[in-house]
Amino acid sequence: xxxxxxxxxxxxxxxxxxxxxxxxxxxxxxxxxxxxxxxxxxxxxxxxxxxxxxxxxxxxxxxxxxxxxxxxxxxxxxxxxxxxxxxxxxxxxxxxxxxxxxxxxxxxxxxxxxxxxxxxxxxxxxxxxxxxxxxxxxxxxxxxxxxxxxxxxxxxxxxxxxxxxxxxxxxxxxxxxxxxxxxxxxxxxxxxxxxxxxxxxxxxxxxxxxxxxxxxxxxxxxxxxxxxxxxxxxxxxxxxxxxxxxxxxxxxxxxxxxxxxxxxxxxxxxxxxxxxxxxxxxxxxxxxxxxxxxxxxxxxxxxxxxxxxxxxxxxxxxxxxx
Ligand SMILES: [Fe+2]
Numbered sequence: 478x479x480x481x482x483x484x485x486x487x488x489x490x491x492x493x494x495x496x497x498x499x500x501x502x503x504x505x506x507x508x509x510x511x512x513x514x515x516x517x518x519x520x521x522x523x524x525x526x527x528x529x530x531x532x533x534x535x536x537x538x539x540x541x542x543x544x545x546x547x548x549x550x551x552x553x554x555x556x557x558x559x560x561x562x563x564x565x566x567x568x569x570x571x572x573x574x575x576x577x578x579x580x581x582x583x584x585x586x587x588x589x590x591x592x593x594x595x596x597x598x599x600x601x602x603x604x605x606x607x608x609x610x611x612x613x614x615x616x617x618x619x620x621x622x623x624x625x626x627x628x629x630x631x632x633x634x635x636x637x638x639x640x641x642x643x644x645x646x647x648x649x650x651x652x653x654x655x656x657x658x659x660x661x662x663x664x665x666x667x668x669x670x671x672x673x674x675x676x677x678x679x680x681x682x683x684x685x686x687x688x689x690x691x692x693x694x695x696x697x698x699x700x701x702x703x704x705x706x707x708x709x710x711x712x713x714x715x716x717x718x719x720x721x722x723x724x725x726x727x728x729x730x731x732x733x734x735x736x737x738x739x740x741x742x743x744x745x746x747x748x749x750x751x752x753x754x755x756x757x758x759x760x761x762x763x764x765x766x767x768x769x770x771x772x773x774x775x776x777x778x779x780x781x782x783x784x785x786x787x788x789x790x791x792x793x794x795x796x797x798x799x
């Protein structure tokens with residue numbers, strides 16, 4: 478991030494909030510918010526699935542069921558029971574579905590179609606070829622757009638499965654607020670280190686034909702306008718420079734342990750089937766490697782759309798009240 482980008486970030490995000498649950502000095506507010514959060518979080522991925530008859534027009538009850546989950550976990554899974562498996566017809570329906578939740582400010586992505594949707598599938602040629610999302614390889618834990626400048630941060634996204642892989646392609650999902658809680662409960666110094674404005678640097682790199690500028694910033698910050706926690710993170714080892722001090726190293730190690738240690742009960746693995754999807758406030762996720770069927774059968778196809786806004790009305794009252 479250039480210093481201008483840093484200034485723009487500081488204008489909208491707090492790295493040392495002095496009130497609310499994310500202020501390290503506010504132990505009581507934190508405890509109330511944390512207890513509410515842990516009490517209301519679903520215990521299994523299956524409890525996070527909402528059936529939707531018509532993606533283009535969710536009913537009031539379907540919409541409320543999704544919002545209720547997003548308020549508690551920053552994400553919901555949906556299973557479309559109507560027409561939503563056709564790879565052409567489902568695209569406008571996905572846009573309408575997102576609009577129902579106040580999502581309209583799509584990111585500008587080089588590989589997006591005219592409607593703003595990016596097809597995540599194996600691409601052996603064209604602009605997507607050679608990049609991991611468009612291969613069968615696993616993708617490490619991250620939040621989307623962790624390398625973006627502040628003006629282009631991703632706050633929400635939808636991921637829709639048109640066709641699953643023949644084998645694999647499982648997504649890990651965890652609410653960044655749960656990661657925050659686990660870290661703070663282990664040691665508040667982990668939070669202090671990860672809220673440092675220079676905690677994580679992504680050096681400039683080429684991505685799908687465009688050069689991304691160096692991006693330096695915190696892992697956790699609080700959006701000034703909403704009080705919402707924002708997380709910017711990648712678990713990849715290459716092309717990431719962590720702040721060179723023991724506190725940051727310890728915090729990064731603890732976070733990695735939460736994500737990959739196999740002991741976090743609120744981290745779910747799920748394989749989306751055709752017509753299923755995720756709508757979320759850019760939660761932490763990964764993807765296992767996968768295999769498509771051999772022969773001429775079409776392979777795994779997901780549609781992804783990413784937005785500058787958070788899901789409307791998804792901030793839990795408990796976070797405000799705390
Ligand atoms: Fe992603």
